[in-house]
Amino acid sequence: MQPFELPEFYMPYPARLNPHLEQAREHSKTWAYEMDMIDVPQNGTKIWDEHDFDSHDYALLCAYTHPDCSGTDLDLITDWYVWVFYFDDHFLELFKRTRDLPAAREYLERLALFMPVDGQIAEEPGNPVERGLADLWGRTVPSHSLDFRRRFVESTKNLLDESLWELANINEGRVSNPIEYIEMRRKVGGAPWSANLIEHAVGAEVPASIAGSRALTVLRDTFSDAVHLRNDIFSYEREVLDEGELSNGILVFEKFLGLSTQEAADAVNDLLTSRLHQFEHTALTEVPPLLATHGEDPIGVAAYVKGLQDWQSGGHEWHLRSSRYMNSTARPLDGPAGLGTSAARIVRSLVATAPQRARAFGHVQFERVGKVDLPEMYVPFELRLSPHLDAARDHLVGWCESMGLLSEAIWDKQTLQDADLPLCAAGLHPAATLAELNLASAWLAWGTYGDDLYPKVFGRTADVVGARAANERLKALMPVELTVPTVLPASAMERGLADLWTRTAGPMPDPARRQFRAAVDTMIDSWLWELDNQRMNRIPDPVDYVEMRRRTFGSDLTMSLARFTHLGVLPEWVYRTRPMRSLENSAADSACLINDMFSYRKEIEFEGEVHNAVLVVRNFLTCSQDRAFEVVNDLLTARMKQFEHIVAAELPAVLAELTAEAREALQAYVQELRDWLAGILNWHRGCARYRDETLQGETRVGALTGLGTSAARYLVS
Numbered sequence: 001m002q003p004f005e006l007p008e009f010y011m012p013y014p015a016r017l018n019p020h021l022e023q024a025r026e027h028s029k030t031w032a033y034e035m036d037m038i039d040v041p042q043n044g045t046k047i048w049d050e051h052d053f054d055s056h057d058y059a060l061l062c063a064y065t066h067p068d069c070s071g072t073d074l075d076l077i078t079d080w081y082v083w084v085f086y087f088d089d090h091f092l093e094l095f096k097r098t099r100d101l102p103a104a105r106e107y108l109e110r111l112a113l114f115m116p117v118d119g120q121i122a123e124e125p126g127n128p129v130e131r132g133l134a135d136l137w138g139r140t141v142p143s144h145s146l147d148f149r150r151r152f153v154e155s156t157k158n159l160l161d162e163s164l165w166e167l168a169n170i171n172e173g174r175v176s177n178p179i180e181y182i183e184m185r186r187k188v189g190g191a192p193w194s195a196n197l198i199e200h201a202v203g204a205e206v207p208a209s210i211a212g213s214r215a216l217t218v219l220r221d222t223f224s225d226a227v228h229l230r231n232d233i234f235s236y237e238r239e240v241l242d243e244g245e246l247s248n249g250i251l252v253f254e255k256f257l258g259l260s261t262q263e264a265a266d267a268v269n270d271l272l273t274s275r276l277h278q279f280e281h282t283a284l285t286e287v288p289p290l291l292a293t294h295g296e297d298p299i300g301v302a303a304y305v306k307g308l309q310d311w312q313s314g315g316h317e318w319h320l321r322s323s324r325y326m327n328s329t330a331r332p333l334d335g336p337a338g339l340g341t342s343a344a345r346i347v348r349s350l351v352a353t354a355p356q357r358a359r360a361f362g363h364v365q366f367e368r369v370g371k372v373d374l375p376e377m378y379v380p381f382e383l384r385l386s387p388h389l390d391a392a393r394d395h396l397v398g399w400c401e402s403m404g405l406l407s408e409a410i411w412d413k414q415t416l417q418d419a420d421l422p423l424c425a426a427g428l429h430p431a432a433t434l435a436e437l438n439l440a441s442a443w444l445a446w447g448t449y450g451d452d453l454y455p456k457v458f459g460r461t462a463d464v465v466g467a468r469a470a471n472e473r474l475k476a477l478m479p480v481e482l483t484v485p486t487v488l489p490a491s492a493m494e495r496g497l498a499d500l501w502t503r504t505a506g507p508m509p510d511p512a513r514r515q516f517r518a519a520v521d522t523m524i525d526s527w528l529w530e531l532d533n534q535r536m537n538r539i540p541d542p543v544d545y546v547e548m549r550r551r552t553f554g555s556d557l558t559m560s561l562a563r564f565t566h567l568g569v570l571p572e573w574v575y576r577t578r579p580m581r582s583l584e585n586s587a588a589d590s591a592c593l594i595n596d597m598f599s600y601r602k603e604i605e606f607e608g609e610v611h612n613a614v615l616v617v618r619n620f621l622t623c624s625q626d627r628a629f630e631v632v633n634d635l636l637t638a639r640m641k642q643f644e645h646i647v648a649a650e651l652p653a654v655l656a657e658l659t660a661e662a663r664e665a666l667q668a669y670v671q672e673l674r675d676w677l678a679g680i681l682n683w684h685r686g687c688a689r690y691r692d693e694t695l696q697g698e699t700r701v702g703a704l705t706g707l708g709t710s711a712a713r714y715l716v717s
Contacts, residue, residue: 002326003237004250004262007269009230010276010353012346013309015317018063020071025059028078035132037086042127045093047086055323058082064314065194066307069201076139077197083132084159084190090129091163092243099171101164108160115156117149140200147208152196158187162578166247172649174246177638179589180582181252182225182543188247189231191224198307204300214529215286218544222279223308225543227315229272233265234325256634257621267621271542273353274620276312277360278541285532359619360539365608369601371692375629377594378637379681380644381674384430392422392437399442403499404492410453418688421445427679428558439503440561446496447523447554453493454527455534455607462535464528471524477501478517480510504561512564519557526551530611539610539619546589552611553595555588562672570665574658579650586639586646587673591680593636597629598684606695640677 018024029050032038038048062078069077095104113123114133121138125131141149165184169176176184186192199205210216232239232249239245249271253264283305291298320327386392400406400416425432425440432440458467476487477498482505489495497520505513529548533540540548550556563575574580596603596613603609613635618628647670655663688694 002328003241004265006233006327007266008352009269009316009349010273011313011316011349012276012280013313014346015064015313016067016310018067018069018074020074021059021063023071024063024074024078025057027075028059028082029053031079031135032082032086035083035135036128037082037132040128042090043094047089047093047128053082056085057318057322058085060321061315061318064317065311066198066201067310067314073201076136077201079132080136080140080197083129083136084193086132087129087160090127095163096167096170096243096245099167101167101171104164104167108164111160112157115153117146117153144200145205145208147211148196148199148205151211152193155190155193155196159190159193162188165578166245168649169246170244174645175252175255176247177635177642178252178256179546179635179639180586180642181247181249183582183585185228185232185247185249186221186224189224189228191227192220194227194311195220195223195308198311199304202303202307204303206301206304207294207296209294210290210296210301213290214525215282215290218282218286219279219305219308221543221547222275222282223312225275226272226279226312229268229275230316230319233268233272234319234327236261236265237326238324256638257631270356270620273356274541275543277353277357278544279308359622360541361537363537363539363610363615363619365537365610366605369605369625372601372629374597375633377597377633377681378640379590379594379677380640381678383427383678383682384675385679385682386426386430386432386437388432388434388437389422389426391434392425392441393420395438396422396441396445399438400445403496405445405449405496408453408492410456410492411449416445418694419445419448420683420687420689421448423686424679424683427682428676430675430679439500442496442500443504443557443561446493446500447557449496450493450524450527451552454531455609459531459534462531464531464535467528467531471528474524475521478505478520480505480514480517482506482513508564509567512567516557516560516564519560522551523554523557533610537610539616542616542620545611545613545616546592549592549596549611549613550585550588553588553592555584555591558676559584559588559673562669562676565672566665566669570662570669571658574654574662574666577654579646579654583643583646583651583670583673586643587677590636590639590643590677593632593639594681594684597632597636598690600629601692602690602695643673643677 029038032048032053038050038053039046041047058081059074059078062074062081066074066077091104091107094100095107110123110126111130111133114121114125114130115137121134123130123134125134141152144152162184166188168174206216229249236248236250240248240251245251249268250261250264253259253267254261257264257267259267287301287305288298291301319325397413397416400411405411406413406416421444422437422441424444425437429437429440454467458464458470470493473487473490473494474497477485477489477494478501479485485498487494489498505516508516526548530552532538563570575584593613600612600614603612604615609615613632614625614628617623617631618625621628621631623631651666651670655666658666684690
């Protein structure tokens with residue numbers, strides 16, 4: 001018997017079949033034979049025989065997922081998918097089953113030689129994977145721009161290289177936590193790579209000017225997550241029970257949430273549905289204004305979006321038919337599985353998933369929360385505090401008064417003292433001089449003030465236009481070339497930023513200044529995302545929330561300040577390695593989860609917020625508040641333990657490639673991240689901003705209680 005019943009999938013688009021299917025079947029088999037992928041043993045192990053190849057039917061996958069491309073393009077794309085699935089099985093037999101990590105690393109390093117961004121392949125292929133990649137690369141990239149090639153190389157390398165992450169987890173018997181799993185599955189699962197091939201299939205590259213934007217990134221990531229989570233459901237029996245895989249979403253949910261296999265499969269399907277809802281929301285609400293702002297032709301982007309949708313529906317249909325996956329009960333449960341019948345399932349899938357969509361918009365604002373008993377939080381790092389804390393407290397009051405932060409009815413002196421932001425800075429930067437601590441405290445005050453101001457001023461009136469205009473004025477006050485700003489500061493936010501930018505960016509070299517400017521831009525732009533959700537009373541999708549919370553919290557900004565102390569010593573490539581990205585993300589997520597637990601009552605009961613991890617978990621799992629706190633605290637613990645795991649098991653490989661001076665700098669940066677986390681927890685425990693007595697002292701106004709009268713005074717002033 002199969003381990004669970006397949007859930008009711010959300011699939012709002014009918015599957016269609018490319019008319020060139022039979023041609024692609026014939027062509028791809030011939031090509032696979034030419035590349036020695038069929039009936040040719042590798043290291044004594046036969047990867048595929050002809051029956052394996054025919055029963056997997058990769059041509060059917062591509063005909064479903066690319067229904068409108070030409071016969072020639074379908075042949076090429078099918079060959080790419082034959083190659084990627086062969087690589088997956090080849091890597092399984094030669095390295096995952098043998099757990100030969102050094103040989104696997106050498107094998108993967110060679111594959112990069114067959115993907116030059118520019119120029120010709122100079123290496124001679126030595127196995128079917130190398131032979132296939134060399135052939136496909138030469139048939140694909142010449143017709144594309146340099147920007148597309150770079151993106152395609154990156155997604156292909158991620159697909160190949162992150163197989164080492166899966167292998168390392170198998171060797172250690174380690175099941176990843178849910179946040180780590182989603183991030184890494186995008187890379188090792190290959191759906192971003194599939195998105196690149198969609199650009200080829202529809203004949204429309206994503207414009208370089210918007211390829212890195214939030215909207216296009218979310219489209220690509222939601223597409224990828226949905227593809228991978230669907231595959232996890234269909235492949236659980238094969239991967240987990242037969243192959244001993246640990247990289248499967250159902251297994252991750254089983255272990256982390258303590259669910260049965262059926263419950264975990266249903267939860268993974270709920271997340272799949274949520275990601276598809278996020279895809280649709282982004283395509284409808286974020287892409288059109290982005291195109292208008294950049295003046296890009298909507299036709300090509302529309303073709304790309306349609307291509308992503310076609311892939312979802314076609315990929316689902318193929319999973320129902322391929323012998324590679326668990327689908328024996330799908331046809332009796334769902335009715336006939338085939339062309340034309342998928343449309344009949346659409347209405348049922350819409351009805352089945354409608355409650356989840358409605359729940360995201362159904363939150364009752366300012367609900368009574370009452371006293372919250374916070375759990376014990378796992379942050380295993382020693383707290384160190386700057387000896388200049390008291391002096392920094394005195395200085396910050398004077399700075400805020402001089403900038404006007406205490407005279408616009410958002411904050412008063414008591415609000416500032418309750419927040420006690422120098423306490424936070426003193427933990428984040430325990431070795432700072434008094435001048436450095438004053439500057440760090442001012443940045444924290446400015447960012448926290450903005451985080452309070454935007455929802456009260458722009459959120460209450462749904463003034464998205466005003467918020468965007470405010471952001472543009474703030475950006476104009478941060479000239480990268482340090483020229484005279486094109487606007488004069490006219491508010492406390494603007495005066496504060498103008499002062500901080502001059503003092504902080506002035507001494508920086510140009511590359512660092514540009515990075516820091518991007519970090520500030522990222523934070524203030526993320527406030528617009530919050531306003532958009534607030535306007536619609538929309539609880540965010542869980543994955544989108546985690547990834548955007550890093551931005552709204554200002555994690556990149558505060559980490560950037562720590563990075564700049566190591567300029568010229570620690571090479572920039574270090575920060576781009578997977579261990580470093582994972583280390584910083586796990587630290588950022590831990591800080592955000594701490595904040596969300598401490599601020600839950602303040603945000604939900606007194607501010608009418610929808611941006612809080614406890615609320616997001618409550619909504620997604622439809623569980624109690626107490627259970628949601630447990631899950632969020634478990635996530636915090638998992639991310640903290642991942643931080644420790646990376647430092648102990650993954651970072652040594654990066655350190656080994658550095659000079660002694662650079663190793664010392666990297667170890668110092670890791671300690672700064674520990675200080676950052678210990679300081680954040682200490683600040684939340686020590687400040688009065690989130691205490692019940694502080695909240696209960698606030699005056700409530702309006703029929704829906706909770707919004708402070710200070711906001712009302714600001715709006716009428």
